[in-house]
Amino acid sequence: MTDTTPAEPAARPIPTERRCPFDPPEEVGRLRAEQPISRLAYPDGAQGWLVTEYATARRLLADSRFSSRLELQHSPIRTPEPEPTPPGMFIFMDPPEHTRYRKLLTGQFTLRRMRQLEPRIAEFAEGLLDEMERHGAPADLVRHFALPLPSLVICELLGIPSEQREFFQHYTAEMVRPDLSPEQSAEIDRVVFGFLGELVARKRAAPTDDILSGLLVEDELSDDEAMGMVTILLVAGHETTANMLGLGTFALLEHPEQLAALRADPGLIDGAVEELLRYLSIVQYEINRTALEDVELDGQLIRAGEPVTVSLPGANRDPARFDRPDELDVTASQARQHLAFGHGVHQCLGQQLARAEMRIGYAALVRRFPGLRLEVAREDVPMRTDRGIYGVHQLPISW
Numbered sequence: 001m002t003d004t005t006p007a008e009p010a011a012r013p014i015p016t017e018r019r020c021p022f023d024p025p026e027e028v029g030r031l032r033a034e035q036p037i038s039r040l041a042y043p044d045g046a047q048g049w050l051v052t053e054y055a056t057a058r059r060l061l062a063d064s065r066f067s068s069r070l071e072l073q074h075s076p077i078r079t080p081e082p083e084p085t086p087p088g089m090f091i092f093m094d095p096p097e098h099t100r101y102r103k104l105l106t107g108q109f110t111l112r113r114m115r116q117l118e119p120r121i122a123e124f125a126e127g128l129l130d131e132m133e134r135h136g137a138p139a140d141l142v143r144h145f146a147l148p149l150p151s152l153v154i155c156e157l158l159g160i161p162s163e164q165r166e167f168f169q170h171y172t173a174e175m176v177r178p179d180l181s182p183e184q185s186a187e188i189d190r191v192v193f194g195f196l197g198e199l200v201a202r203k204r205a206a207p208t209d210d211i212l213s214g215l216l217v218e219d220e221l222s223d224d225e226a227m228g229m230v231t232i233l234l235v236a237g238h239e240t241t242a243n244m245l246g247l248g249t250f251a252l253l254e255h256p257e258q259l260a261a262l263r264a265d266p267g268l269i270d271g272a273v274e275e276l277l278r279y280l281s282i283v284q285y286e287i288n289r290t291a292l293e294d295v296e297l298d299g300q301l302i303r304a305g306e307p308v309t310v311s312l313p314g315a316n317r318d319p320a321r322f323d324r325p326d327e328l329d330v331t332a333s334q335a336r337q338h339l340a341f342g343h344g345v346h347q348c349l350g351q352q353l354a355r356a357e358m359r360i361g362y363a364a365l366v367r368r369f370p371g372l373r374l375e376v377a378r379e380d381v382p383m384r385t386d387r388g389i390y391g392v393h394q395l396p397i398s399w
């Protein structure tokens, strides 16, 4: 008897080639139209699945049969050595372990703290733009504004004293430099994590009014657990917000009618932030899960142990969910329930803070630099195509 089962489509590496700096790779759109859960080949040799459709992505991210544990994870762009989840790094844990740490940190992101932070964010933004103005055009918006703003906000969250902020800012900017060798990268990590270790020890000995001190006072966290949580704040809160500020500005400059609308009516800023989050979906390759048991997801059998990667850029451009998915429209934002901050138990814990940084950051930039323009051709802006977090390495601007 001949076997009539159709051959399973071959697993392919994750699509990374983008034609337009703001759109997902075309291949992602094609896959979504043809097979919303498609075979994916990981660089470590594993075979799993890529989800490109909005509804499927939401269902998967809310399903506790898929794990976030680091030791089970495969990355579509890297071949890391399998390693156990470090203490406190709850982004790589499943409930109930995850729940304890997440609750602890949520308890520190109080309304009072967020209210206190907003005027500080505005001060930081104005101060950085003053410096950029003094430096004069042309300037790199990433170096002068997009990278240091979230770094200063993290200094504030962690209660890093002002005399150490320059050091912290310098090294957090070094961490995301595009040209580092693995040795240089390891050395920078050693300096930053050494600094954070000392900070934990100091806050334990003499707590102040900040999130880190609050965490140490509230619960019996070991130093390693506290370090894990601080590391997540830095890793999850810096590169992401910096790239939204950089790439978001690039997108506005390339959509002059949208920039003009925002300039004419600053009240559009909240919707503009949501629309930019949806349109750009910078977390491009980092949403990885592993099936803990056999799961049938939208008609596709995913076997226990198989990795799944969710394409947030794919989901947030799904025409089945958004009427004009490929249009950036800050005047009538269609971004409600976008997935740029993820979904389910791991949904971004810093999203209100990130929104405040973007709202305040874009608004200050647009207000202060009416002649803002790109200093190079659009094709010459160096893009972070191969990084887990998409964005721009540099954004040369004039005004």
Ligand code: HEM
Pocket (backbone or CB within 6 Å): 068, 090, 091, 092, 102, 232, 233, 236, 237, 238, 240, 241, 244, 282, 283, 286, 287, 288, 339, 340, 341, 342, 343, 345, 346, 347, 348, 349, 350, 351, 353, 354
């Ligand atoms: C988790 C996006 C800014 C803290 C996440 C996740 C996404 C995300 C997609 C989910 C990861 C997953 O499901 O595996 C973003 C974007 C940001 C941003 C696009 C900026 C525009 C921030 C900021 C902070 C932060 C400013 C805090 C300082 C966190 C934490 C988690 C997280 C702690 C882990 C939550 C958990 O595992 O329960 N973020 N994030 N993020 N984010 Fe953000």
